[in-house]
Amino acid sequence: MNRLILSCLAFATATLLTAQPSFEAPPPPTAPVQDAGQRHEAYLKRVDEVLDWRAGRIDITQPDKHLDMAAIAVLLTRGEHYDVCSQRVIEMMKDPGTGPFWMFPAVCVAYTGRDKLTPEAQKAIREAWRTTRQLRGDTENHWLMYYASLYLMAELYPNEPAETWYSGKSSAENLAESREYLVHWMDELTTSVGQGEYNPSHYIGEYAIPMLFMATWAKDPEMKIRGRMMLDWLFAELAANTLNGVLRGPNSRTDEGSVIERWNALSSYFSWLLFGNTPPTGGYGGWGVYFAPVAKNYTVPEVIYRIATDRSGDYVQRDRARTRRYWRYSDVLSPPVYKINYLRRDYAVGSIQGIVNDAIQGHAWDVTWAEPDPRGKHNTMFSLHPHSSMRAMQSQFATYPEAMITAVTFEGKPSYDSPDKVVGASSYEKIFQDLDTVIALYDIAPGTRFEHINGFFSKDLVNVTEDPSGWIFAQGGRTYLAYRPLAPYHWIPYLHYNGGWAKEKLPLGGRLLVSPHLKNGTIVQAASVDEFADFAAFQAAIKALPLKYSLEPKPTVTMKTLRGKQVTFTYGQTPVVDGTPLDYSKWKLFEGPYLNAEVGGRKMTITHGRLQRILDFNTLTITDHVAKSPTGPYQNRLNSGHAETGPCLAFS
Amino acid sequence: MPTSKTLLLVLLLAGAAQAAAPAYDFFICANINRNYVIGSKITTLNGVYQRTDAGEWRHIGYNDTGITAVAFDPRDHNVSYTTAMNGLWRTLDGGQHWRMCNSWDMTEGRDVAVDPNAPDHVYVALTDGVAVSTDRGQTLVRKENGLPARGKYTQAIKVDRTRAGRVLAACEIGIYLTEDGAQNWRQVLPTKETVNDVQQSPHDPKLWLAITQSAGAWISHDGGVTWQNLPGVPSDRALYNVTFDVTNPQRFAIGSWAKGVLTTEDGGKTWTDRNAGLPDGHCVWRVGVDPAGRLYASVVKETLYVSDDFGRTWKKDALEGSLVNSFLILPRAAK
Numbered sequence: 001m002n003r004l005i006l007s008c009l010a011f012a013t014a015t016l017l018t019a020q021p022s023f024e025a026p027p028p029p030t031a032p033v034q035d036a037g038q039r040h041e042a043y044l045k046r047v048d049e050v051l052d053w054r055a056g057r058i059d060i061t062q063p064d065k066h067l068d069m070a071a072i073a074v075l076l077t078r079g080e081h082y083d084v085c086s087q088r089v090i091e092m093m094k095d096p097g098t099g100p101f102w103m104f105p106a107v108c109v110a111y112t113g114r115d116k117l118t119p120e121a122q123k124a125i126r127e128a129w130r131t132t133r134q135l136r137g138d139t140e141n142h143w144l145m146y147y148a149s150l151y152l153m154a155e156l157y158p159n160e161p162a163e164t165w166y167s168g169k170s171s172a173e174n175l176a177e178s179r180e181y182l183v184h185w186m187d188e189l190t191t192s193v194g195q196g197e198y199n200p201s202h203y204i205g206e207y208a209i210p211m212l213f214m215a216t217w218a219k220d221p222e223m224k225i226r227g228r229m230m231l232d233w234l235f236a237e238l239a240a241n242t243l244n245g246v247l248r249g250p251n252s253r254t255d256e257g258s259v260i261e262r263w264n265a266l267s268s269y270f271s272w273l274l275f276g277n278t279p280p281t282g283g284y285g286g287w288g289v290y291f292a293p294v295a296k297n298y299t300v301p302e303v304i305y306r307i308a309t310d311r312s313g314d315y316v317q318r319d320r321a322r323t324r325r326y327w328r329y330s331d332v333l334s335p336p337v338y339k340i341n342y343l344r345r346d347y348a349v350g351s352i353q354g355i356v357n358d359a360i361q362g363h364a365w366d367v368t369w370a371e372p373d374p375r376g377k378h379n380t381m382f383s384l385h386p387h388s389s390m391r392a393m394q395s396q397f398a399t400y401p402e403a404m405i406t407a408v409t410f411e412g413k414p415s416y417d418s419p420d421k422v423v424g425a426s427s428y429e430k431i432f433q434d435l436d437t438v439i440a441l442y443d444i445a446p447g448t449r450f451e452h453i454n455g456f457f458s459k460d461l462v463n464v465t466e467d468p469s470g471w472i473f474a475q476g477g478r479t480y481l482a483y484r485p486l487a488p489y490h491w492i493p494y495l496h497y498n499g500g501w502a503k504e505k506l507p508l509g510g511r512l513l514v515s516p517h518l519k520n521g522t523i524v525q526a527a528s529v530d531e532f533a534d535f536a537a538f539q540a541a542i543k544a545l546p547l548k549y550s551l552e553p554k555p556t557v558t559m560k561t562l563r564g565k566q567v568t569f570t571y572g573q574t575p576v577v578d579g580t581p582l583d584y585s586k587w588k589l590f591e592g593p594y595l596n597a598e599v600g601g602r603k604m605t606i607t608h609g610r611l612q613r614i615l616d617f618n619t620l621t622i623t624d625h626v627a628k629s630p631t632g633p634y635q636n637r638l639n640s641g642h643a644e645t646g647p648c649l650a651f652s
Numbered sequence: 653m654p655t656s657k658t659l660l661l662v663l664l665l666a667g668a669a670q671a672a673a674p675a676y677d678f679f680i681c682a683n684i685n686r687n688y689v690i691g692s693k694i695t696t697l698n699g700v701y702q703r704t705d706a707g708e709w710r711h712i713g714y715n716d717t718g719i720t721a722v723a724f725d726p727r728d729h730n731v732s733y734t735t736a737m738n739g740l741w742r743t744l745d746g747g748q749h750w751r752m753c754n755s756w757d758m759t760e761g762r763d764v765a766v767d768p769n770a771p772d773h774v775y776v777a778l779t780d781g782v783a784v785s786t787d788r789g790q791t792l793v794r795k796e797n798g799l800p801a802r803g804k805y806t807q808a809i810k811v812d813r814t815r816a817g818r819v820l821a822a823c824e825i826g827i828y829l830t831e832d833g834a835q836n837w838r839q840v841l842p843t844k845e846t847v848n849d850v851q852q853s854p855h856d857p858k859l860w861l862a863i864t865q866s867a868g869a870w871i872s873h874d875g876g877v878t879w880q881n882l883p884g885v886p887s888d889r890a891l892y893n894v895t896f897d898v899t900n901p902q903r904f905a906i907g908s909w910a911k912g913v914l915t916t917e918d919g920g921k922t923w924t925d926r927n928a929g930l931p932d933g934h935c936v937w938r939v940g941v942d943p944a945g946r947l948y949a950s951v952v953k954e955t956l957y958v959s960d961d962f963g964r965t966w967k968k969d970a971l972e973g974s975l976v977n978s979f980l981i982l983p984r985a986a987k
Contacts, residue, residue: 142690
């Protein structure tokens with residue numbers, strides 16, 4: 001009987017402990033917490049929630065089933081079960097993984113356990129770094145994880161000879177190579193010409209976690225401050241591109257699940273953790289757990305927090321990034337990407353101009369609207385050409401033409417060769433955006449796989465109306481939407497992949513507008529419900545806009561936008577706005593009311609109200625300013641108080 | 653009727669010829685870990701295998717899913733090089749210890765070749781050009797003077813065994829030749845898309861073959877300086893690799909995902925589809941010929957197939973689920 005009671009108690013306790021309070025609770029308020037102390041306390045509480053949840057899932061009597069490296073790092077951080085952790089580490093290191101997704105968890109355990117694990121366990125970790133060849137991978141996030149991990153391990157075990165490392169290089173050689181790459185990634189790429197994996201919905205963890213490790217554990221003060229500065233850089237970009245904590249606009253690389261359910265991405269976990277303005281994703285994003293053991297060593301600067309939580313005014317953020325590397329079939333290794341995000345209280349509109357950033361996982365444009373509770377909501381509208389191309393694969397991968405298309409469907413990209421897919425980039429799509437107007441034009445070569453475009457119409461839209469004028473009107477949240485297909489179409493049910501590794505499509509509702517015409521286009525206009533007396537007034541305003549378009553010989557649109565801009569956009573030509581051609585070459589690395597940086601500048605200025613932080617990678621300084629009055633184009637309506645830092649504090 | 657003396661003489665001559673015939677070693681680079689993605693565990697034994705005299709595949713070296721090619725120092729086969737996703741790896745002790753030769757600025761090695769007349773010199777084909785080591789892989793530098801700024805994706809690289817420093821590189825926009833150890837390159841065959849393989853005949857060092865993604869197969873009779881298209885080989889689909897037969901100078905074979913196995917037994921004049929007996933779809937990743945003249949075909953998502961009659965009939969070999977990235981046959985070394 002006692003055993004039964006104990007079992008019941010244990011089950012109840014386990015259930016209680018494994019609850020994810022913030023995941024299951026109503027959505028948090030999106031208004032900023034004004035008091036710095038309260039804000040920090042809330043942050044620490046969220047960190048503890050992650051640690052408590054992960055620890056609560058562990059049955060310490062079954063370490064082989066319950067103790068993975070995340071669990072071990074959490075227990076070590078909490079000061080629990082050192083002996084069990086040590087024994088489990090020894091077991092796990094007999095069969096180590098290969099590559100950056102094993103390396104950074106191993107680093108997390110090595111550092112959190114360096115004064116807690118037994119000498120035998122620490123020796124087992126060290127031995128794994130001798131015996132098992134680590135694959136560096138082929139993406140930007142792979143390399144960052146790889147080299148940040150190798151750097152930290154080489155610092156942890158300095159002065160050791162080449163034969164003690166899988167790389168066959170000494171600690172000093174590993175350290176030098178890793179440092180060179182990390183500095184190159186920061187100075188020559190990210191802070192000069194932009195990230196290849198910008199606005200990452202999931203991969204933000206693969207950047208933020210290694211940078212937090214660097215900021216926390218690097219012995220070299222230069223690498224330490226670089227890690228800290230890069231965290232600010234990454235989170236500033238996240239803050240400026242979210243609405244109520246949910247990442248908006250185009251993504252360099254994402255997946256089916258988070259293109260449609262915009263909240264359902266690791267980026268939401270970081271918004272929740274840092275800004276507290278959206279629920280965390282289930283299981284705290286999986287990888288996100290690795291941030292938690294060290295999270296208390298980082299506090300997001302107030303200026304970034306303010307940017308994330310202030311949507312009192314509309315703003316445009318124009319940035320420059322770059323594509324994934326084109327090994328072949330391109331005149332440039334990583335062509336520039338020009339991205340734009342227009343954020344308002346009720347919705348956001350974002351795009352890139354149509355270059356193929358990543359053939360498999362790119363997401364080029366959308367309109368997304370705010371939902372009081374974003375969980376389960378498909379709060380987006382967009383169209384795309386569902387391109388499947390051997391040549392595109394060969395451009396960016398070292399592969400033969402036929403092989404890769406079938407291979408990628410096994411590698412967490414199940415939809416690549418599906419005609420009804422909703423993620424992926426096409427060289428046959430060109431995009432123009434001005435504020436909340438998007439024109440996407442398509443000129444698909446005959447014989448291309450596939451010869452149609454897909455438009456996404458969410459289950460969460462209401463009042464979807466196919467108007468005789470050719471416009472399709474709808475409302476999502478507090479946003480009125482107008483979608484104009486430029487060629488005939490039909491509807492098919494939308495089937496949802498709940499994430500990149502999902503194998504089944506789920507009929508969760510929603511439709512795809514399928515337009516099987518090679519020369520094609522989509523126009524989308526968005527507006528807040530507050531701007532019109534009612535839905536009918538919005539429709540009338542849209543229908544009154546002068547609009548001319550033709551599809552031959554090239555798709556062309558000439559129109560006046562809802563915001564009064566006169567636009568002419570022809571497929572493959574420079575868009576003209578109010579008589580002036582757009583000049584993308586003048587775009588800065590970051591340009592907007594909050595984030596500003598010059599191409600090649602290695603310096604970002606982060607501004608909100610009176611607060612300003614400058615991240616300068618030329619001098620490796622973080623400089624905080626508090627202006628006497630708000631600065632910037634939005635000074636009159638931005639909150640000007642609550643400065644925590646004094647004027648011109650510099651850290652180097 | 654031959655006399656017994658004549659018979660004895662024939663046997664002696666045959667024996668002498670056999671003794672004079674070069675002995676070869678036969679290697680493959682095989683990926684057996686299907687659907688491996690970065691971060692997952694490697695659950696099978698991948699990398700370099702050697703065909704033993706008993707006809708078995710013996711794994712040597714390191715378990716790496718991404719090995720694309722292997723090359724050996726002709727003086728000592730304990731010194732070898734492999735290209736893989738990380739770049740170039742080298743061992744000096746028969747695979748006991750390995751060193752990643754390149755730094756972060758090189759990646760995804762596609763092919764590697766050792767100069768038999770200057771065995772300290774190693775040439776590496778990269779996704780963005782060519783790198784050379786003159787100290788057995790200890791240091792590796794790019795040597796691309798004459799290669800195009802773009803279009804230098806290099807899938808294969810081969811050293812002319814007749815002269816030190818004479819190398820052919822199969823690139824995105826054609827074949828490039830250097831005759832001074834990669835100090836200078838010049839284009840000898842222009843193509844619109846990638847040249848996927850280039851090989852030198854083991855019988856006639858002036859004879860080279862190349863196959864391409866969209867321009868069919870090419871032959872050179874002057875050491876790779878000029879090239880002529882082989883009209884009997886289709887050019888409507890990509891060809892993946894080409895091989896000679898060390899036992900017969902007239903026999904070549906080509907592997908292709910779409911075309912399967914193509915062979916010629918008359919020095920390239922006529923070509924025959926040899927897919928009967930291979931699995932449907934016959935998605936052939938690579939073909940190779942072993943020292944006994946047996947033809948092998950690595951069929952994607954299947955296994956290694958072997959033919960004793962140069963493709964007329966096929967049977968399954970070992971290494972179920974393997975994907976062979978390269979076959980290598982080379983004279984046996986003293987060490």
